[in-house]
Amino acid sequence: MISLPYSKRKRYLNGADWLICGLDSMTRRQTGTGNVSQIVLELDGMPDPGELGSVLRSSLHDAPAVNGYIRRDLNLCPYWHQPVRIDESCFLLRCHDVPAEQGMPAVQAILERAVNAPFSSRTQHVTFTLIRFGERSFFAMQFDHRLLDARGAEAFLNSCSRRCADPAHCGNLLDPAPAYLDRWREKFGSGRQVNRLFRSLTPDKAPSTLPMPRSGILHTRFL
Numbered sequence: 001m002i003s004l005p006y007s008k009r010k011r012y013l014n015g016a017d018w019l020i021c022g023l024d025s026m027t028r029r030q031t032g033t034g035n036v037s038q039i040v041l042e043l044d045g046m047p048d049p050g051e052l053g054s055v056l057r058s059s060l061h062d063a064p065a066v067n068g069y070i071r072r073d074l075n076l077c078p079y080w081h082q083p084v085r086i087d088e089s090c091f092l093l094r095c096h097d098v099p100a101e102q103g104m105p106a107v108q109a110i111l112e113r114a115v116n117a118p119f120s121s122r123t124q125h126v127t128f129t130l131i132r133f134g135e136r137s138f139f140a141m142q143f144d145h146r147l148l149d150a151r152g153a154e155a156f157l158n159s160c161s162r163r164c165a166d167p168a169h170c171g172n173l174l175d176p177a178p179a180y181l182d183r184w185r186e187k188f189g190s191g192r193q194v195n196r197l198f199r200s201l202t203p204d205k206a207p208s209t210l211p212m213p214r215s216g217i218l219h220t221r222f223l
Contacts (some may be wrong), residue, residue: 003108004181006027011080012179017146021070023144031116032214038115039153043137049095049130052139054094060084065147069122079180080147083123088214091136102133107131107138115142126156182204 006012013021024035043194060066064082071081093113098106114129125144131137148155 004075004144004179006075006077006179006181007073007079008066008178009176010073010080010179011065011082011177012073013173014177018146024144033116033118034140036115036119037145037150037153038111038140038142039150040111040138040140040159041157043139046132046137047130047139049093050131053091055092055163057088057091059156060126062090063156066090066126067123068125068145068147073179075179075181078180081207086212087123090121092120092124092127094127094129095133096129098131098133107133109213111138114140117142119144134161152194 046223064084064086065080067086068080068082070078071073073076098110110131111129114127117127119125119127127142129138129140129142133138141153141157143156148156161163168180
């Protein structure tokens with residue numbers, strides 16, 4: 001069996017990563033923001049922005065993948081490059097004070113602007129928003145789906161919460177993953193079988209697609 005060399009210290013992209021990157025490229029051309037999602041937490045009380053920012057910075061320093069980007073290895077396989085140090089300029093925590101009399105529409109408008117705002121560079125993949133609203137507050141994380149899925153984003157926020165209780169806590173987002181540059185015959189056979197199945201399901205029809213919004217901006221209700 002022929003197997004091409006690869007680094008065991010790198011996180012190579014798998015099939016799911018290729019699909020996510022394809023969706024990101026499509027949405028980036030249409031909306032300018034890429035494939036981005038948002039988690040919103042409703043909190044009791046008013047977190048201090050300085051203390052919150054300190055916890056988030058510490059968590060990002062323990063997860064260099066957040067400041068990474070896609071590169072190609074010498075074997076031409078794409079992988080997620082993780083820098084040694086975090087670029088502080090990529091950290092962004094927006095803070096807003098909303099009077100209670102403005103109501104939830106004002107909060108929702110801020111969250112919509114946050115999730116539709118493009119990242120500042122190719123090495124920025126998460127941003128944060130804190131809204132202090134009356135006696136409660138809302139904390140949101142906008143994240144790039146090329147790096148995190150919903151479960152990964154929740155795991156990162158859970159790691160931040162644990163750091164609040166234990167400053168020594170640390171965790172990484174990405175572990176090394178192989179390039180799978182082997183078993184060529186099986187992979188070719190699997191791809192051929194899938195393609196033939198798709199052709200047999202729709203022999204005379206074009207594939208169905210979802211129309212993109214004409215405005216070029218995706219607006220989603222979060223609350």
